[in-house]
Amino acid sequence: MKLNNIKIDQIRLMVPVRDQKLKTNEFPFELKAINSLFNFDTLFSEKTVMRFGRNGYTLSVSYGSENQGELVTIMFNPNRLDMGLLIDFTASGKALFESLCKLQDIKVNWKKIIELIYQKFRGHISRIDIAIDLIDYNFSINEIFAKLKCEEYIFLNARNQAITEDRIKYIGTKKEVLTIYVGSRRSDAFLRLYNKKQEQSDNKGLYRLVADKHDNWVRFEGEFKHREAHAIGAMISTLNTNNIYPYLAGCILKHWKMVINVGSQE
Structure with missing residues (x-):
């Protein structure tokens, strides 16, 4: 499921x-x-x-x-x-x-x-990491990276401009990519995609038992600092609902949208 x-x-x-x-x-x-x-x-x-x-x-x-x-x-x-x-x-x-x-x-x-x-x-938030977990969606970090490399997938930034290849890094080998980074860790907004199931199993993490029950688990995690974090907190503080999580997802989608590259289909 x-x-x-x-x-x-x-x-x-x-x-x-x-x-x-x-x-x-x-x-x-x-x-x-x-x-x-x-x-x-x-x-x-x-x-x-x-x-x-x-x-x-x-x-x-x-x-x-x-x-x-x-x-x-x-x-x-x-x-x-x-x-x-x-x-x-x-x-x-x-x-x-x-x-x-x-x-x-x-x-x-x-x-x-x-x-x-x-x-x-x-006060304010000085850093906030927002995670979106996709469990048993049959997503693979390897496959995502391969499609990014051949430009079948592209990332769009907050201005709906394509994020260039030099802004996308990875950790792993040619056979198995475990983590994809988008942007610079020194910037106010930074994205990582990784195999959460593998990470929990390898490190005997808090959610290892949960990870073991599922076939695959991919995490999209936005790291926001400084001005970006301040602004996210300011907006959360004024929301009229306790359900802040759709807004948090929107914070990630505002900065990074992974879409099919229409140009590659022609």
Whole structure:
């Protein structure tokens, strides 16, 4: 049976710190507010403060333990409070967070969460990865790549212009392509297509048992950062529905449409 699913795979949220005159060892009020919003202390058995961060952040508060798996992390820099707090949900960290919420009968509504981040905290999304899963559609990354190479398929960008071959890369061998990349990882919008079934089996992933039940599983995943991520979050925060997933799919289709090249059929 064919299945399709649209989801937020991972997400990073930035919340400004209002008090710019904190003492060296003082935590901003927003840290407590974010903790309360996500119920981190309720869900996770451990909380660890570390002098470690990324992207210029020097302190982090990680929720969880090795027994629980991937951690969810809040990062900040007491010497650069203008950078705000960064709440980082990796793909596996987000999945763990949602699983723990389900066990505690806590409903997770990403529309309302994003709305609060934008409208109450005056923050924004700094990165969001949107995934479209096509399960048992008999799609093959190998076949897609072959048709792109012979120009039977083409990708169109947001201006409905064909994306040139030099903007499309792949990982794998001539016999088996596992991942296709469209665009640059350094840009604000970047697409990858990959064999999710193979990836889960090879890495013993969280969804390996699900992958084993199906013949094929291809994922289209858009990675949006900076201005693109900010704009997606701003739009989500104003939607009149909690069902944000058709809009998320539209974000991918706006930037990348894989179509049959009519010229190749002539």
